[in-house]
Amino acid sequence: MGVLDRFSLHGKVALVTGGYRGLGRAFAQALAEAGADVVVAARDEARSVQAAEEIAGSTGRKTLGLRLDVTSRPEVEAAIARVTEHFGRLDVLVNNAGTCVHRPALEVTDAEYDDVITTNLKGVWLPSTVAARWMGEHGGGSIVNIGSISASIVNRPQLQPVYNASKAAVHQLTKSLAAEWAPLGIRVNAVAPGYVKTEMAPVDRPEFRRMWIEDAPMQRYATPEEIAATVVYLASEASSFSTGSVVVADGGYTLF
Ligand SMILES: NC(=O)c1ccc[n+]([C@@H]2O[C@H](COP(=O)([O-])OP(=O)(O)OC[C@H]3O[C@@H](n4cnc5c(N)ncnc54)[C@H](OP(=O)(O)O)[C@@H]3O)[C@@H](O)[C@H]2O)c1
Numbered sequence: 001m002g003v004l005d006r007f008s009l010h011g012k013v014a015l016v017t018g019g020y021r022g023l024g025r026a027f028a029q030a031l032a033e034a035g036a037d038v039v040v041a042a043r044d045e046a047r048s049v050q051a052a053e054e055i056a057g058s059t060g061r062k063t064l065g066l067r068l069d070v071t072s073r074p075e076v077e078a079a080i081a082r083v084t085e086h087f088g089r090l091d092v093l094v095n096n097a098g099t100c101v102h103r104p105a106l107e108v109t110d111a112e113y114d115d116v117i118t119t120n121l122k123g124v125w126l127p128s129t130v131a132a133r134w135m136g137e138h139g140g141g142s143i144v145n146i147g148s149i150s151a152s153i154v155n156r157p158q159l160q161p162v163y164n165a166s167k168a169a170v171h172q173l174t175k176s177l178a179a180e181w182a183p184l185g186i187r188v189n190a191v192a193p194g195y196v197k198t199e200m201a202p203v204d205r206p207e208f209r210r211m212w213i214e215d216a217p218m219q220r221y222a223t224p225e226e227i228a229a230t231v232v233y234l235a236s237e238a239s240s241f242s243t244g245s246v247v248v249a250d251g252g253y254t255l256f
Pocket residue numbers: 017018019020021022023024041042043044068069070071095096097098099119123146147148149192193194195196197198199200201
């Protein structure tokens with residue numbers, strides 16, 4: 001097998017949560033370009049179906065768009081059952097769905113706290129455990145969690161304490177599940193992106209320029225496509241000896 005073959009996902013099925021916009025859309029596209037059949041799953045069913053159709057049109061892969069709330073066990077179980085019935089397999093799970101509240105700790109409401117922790121942590125826990133049960137009985141798989149540099153830094157000038165805590169938990173959950181599931185043939189890794197231009201991160205706004213762009217050694221933000229290649233690497237046999245790792249892709253931001 002040549003080295004580029006190790007990145008191939010031909011014959012594999014990948015599910016991306018929150019995959020119709022932002023980073024998730026780029027991940028779903030890249031996984032399909034690498035050869036996988038792809039499932040796009042988020043609460044907005046119409047946009048998930050539309051993104052799945054666009055990806056099928058541009059790559060020739062089979063795709064499926066689904067309604068999925070990653071915080072709901074019945075919805076997660078139904079989505080994974082539908083995917084495994086439809087495609088007969090599930091090889092890759094990308095836990096990308098996430099949310100953020102930009103407010104200082106003393107202003108965060110209980111409802112906002114619950115929403116961020118539940119979406120970002122339970123929203124990784126539920127799909128991972130439901131998928132792992134299936135993967136463990138069918139030869140293994142690869143789970144890629146989307147963490148963040150916010151797991152190890154405190155972002156400024158906008159404060160987001162609950163988000164930061166949730167992403168630190170995602171990194172530690174990645175390591176815990178990797179250790180538990182290695183005997184099942186399931187690898188669990190994470191990507192920790194720096195600033196990427198999406199709806200969640202308004203990286204263009206002038207008030208963020210000094211601390212988000214000028215403080216970074218590479219002096220720029222990333223495009224979603226630059227992070228997507230790392231997701232393909234972790235999803236594929238190219239990373240076959242890696243589990244429990246957190247791959248940082250941040251233009252050097254966390255070096256200082
Ligand atoms: N942008 C950055 O700079 C950056 C940096 C580091 C890490 N990240 C992480 O990368 C991931 C994607 O971020 P993004 O910037 O692309 O965000 P985004 O543009 O806001 O997209 C978030 C996606 O998650 C979905 N989602 C939210 N809650 C959900 C739920 N309960 N169930 C299912 N899907 C849900 C949304 O769709 P619905 O609302 O329709 O469900 C949407 O498709 C997140 O985990 C984020 O924390 C982003």
